[in-house]
Amino acid sequence: MVRCGAAALRKYGSFIDGLRLYVRGGTGGMGYPRLGGEGGRGGDVWFVARERTTLKSIRDRYPHKRFVAGTGANSSVRALKGDKGQDCEVAVPLGVSVLCDGGRQIGELNAAGERFLAARGGLGGSLATNFVPCKGQKRILCLDLKLIADVGLVGFPNAGKSSLLSKMSHAKPQVASYPFTTVQPELGKLMYKDYKQVLVADLPGLIEGAHANRGMGHKFLKHVERTKQLLLVVDISGFQLSIKAPFRTAFETVVLLTKELELYKEELLSKPALLAVNKMDLPGARESLRELVQQLQQPHDFLHLLEEEMIPARTLEFKDVIPISTYTGEGIEELKACIRRSIDEEAERENEEYRKKQLRLLQPSAGDRR
Ligand SMILES: Nc1nc2c(ncn2[C@@H]2O[C@H](COP(=O)(O)OP(=O)(O)OP(=O)(O)O)[C@@H](O)[C@H]2O)c(=O)[nH]1
Ligand SMILES: [Mg+2]
Structure with a gap:
C-alpha cells in the first residue's frame, strides 16, 4: 500500500x-x-x-x-x-x-x-x-x-531509453553516458501518418534489487501501472553498474527486469510487451542478438544457469523483438510500426470484449425464455 x-x-x-x-x-x-x-x-x-x-x-x-x-x-x-x-x-x-x-x-x-x-x-x-x-x-x-501513457519504457540505466524516445518523438529528454541520467518521468508523443498519436513515458532506469530500493528504487514503476503496454529496452552489449557490480548480459537484463516488474506488481507482466534491443551498431552485436533470440525462445534451457533469486516465476512473452540503433536509425521505423500494431490489436481486443459483454447483457437468459 x-x-x-x-x-x-x-x-x-x-x-x-x-x-x-x-x-x-x-x-x-x-x-x-x-x-x-x-x-x-x-x-x-x-x-x-x-x-x-x-x-x-x-x-x-x-x-x-x-x-x-x-x-x-x-x-x-x-x-x-x-x-x-x-x-x-x-x-x-x-x-x-x-x-x-x-x-x-x-x-x-x-x-x-x-x-x-x-x-x-x-x-x-x-x-x-x-x-x-x-x-x-x-x-x-x-x-x-500516475502518468497516463500508452507505452512505458522500462530498462536498465544507460540502455538508451531516452535516446530512443528522442529519436521516435519530438521529446528532448536528457541523454548521457552515465547511469541514472533520467531522474524524472517524461512523456513523448509518437505521431503517425494517419494523425494517430501514441504517448510514450520514459522512466528512470531500473536495476536489480530496485525493489529493495537500490538505485532509484522501483517507485517509478507506478507510472507503468496505467500504461497499456510495456516496451523493454536492453543494451545488446549488456550492463554493468560499476566495476564491483556483476556484468549482466542482455538476456540477464531481460530476466532481471522481469523479476523487478514481478516484485513490484505481478499484474504488470500480463501487459502486452515489446522488446527493443538497442546499440546494434556496436561490434559483435549481430552474434549477441542471435544468442539473445535463442535464449528468449528457450528461456528454460538458460534460466537454471542463473542465480536462483534472479529467476522470475513467469517469463515475459514479447510480441516482437526489434533490433534497433538510435545512432544509425536502424529498426526505429519498424519499432514505431510494431508499437502501433500492438496498440491497435489491443484496442480491437478490448472492443471485441466489450461487444461480447453487451451481447450477453442483451440476450435473455434461458430462464427468462421459458
Ligand atoms: N553505441 C550506441 N550507443 C547508444 C545508442 N543509443 C544510446 N546510446 C548511448 O547510451 C548512453 C545512454 O543513453 P540514454 O538514452 O541516456 O540511456 P537511458 O536508458 O535513458 O539511461 P538512464 O536515463 O540513465 O536510465 C548514451 O551515452 C547514449 O549516447 C545506440 O544505438 N548505440
Ligand atoms: Mg534516460
Missing part, C-alpha cells in the same frame, strides 16, 4: 507526483429560531480533473495547500432557507488517485471533467439542531499521480 506520509510525497526536480492537501467543507449557516428557518448548507470541496494541470501548478498557486469551501448563508426573515455556501473546486491532473491520510485509496480521476467530493459542507442550523449549524468535513488527502 502507498503510505501517505512525507516520505511518500516524492519530488524529482521540478516534477512532483504526490501532493498532500488540507480540505474543509464550509460551515452551515445559522437557522432563524423565531420563524423556524434553516441555514444554508456549507459549500463542498471538489477535485475536478482537468487537462494541462499539474500537481506542481497546484502547489505553486496554493502554497498553503488548504482548500476551504464557503460558509452557508444564515436564514433570515427574507430567506428562511439560507443559500448554500460556495463550492471550492480544485483542478487536478488526469491520472490522479486520491488517498486518505492512512494511505487508502478513496478515489481516482482519469478523464477530463471527472469530479471527486473531497469534503462535504456542514448542514445549516435548523429546528433539529437547535438552529446551530454544523461544521464541514475536514480531512487531509493525498493526490498521487
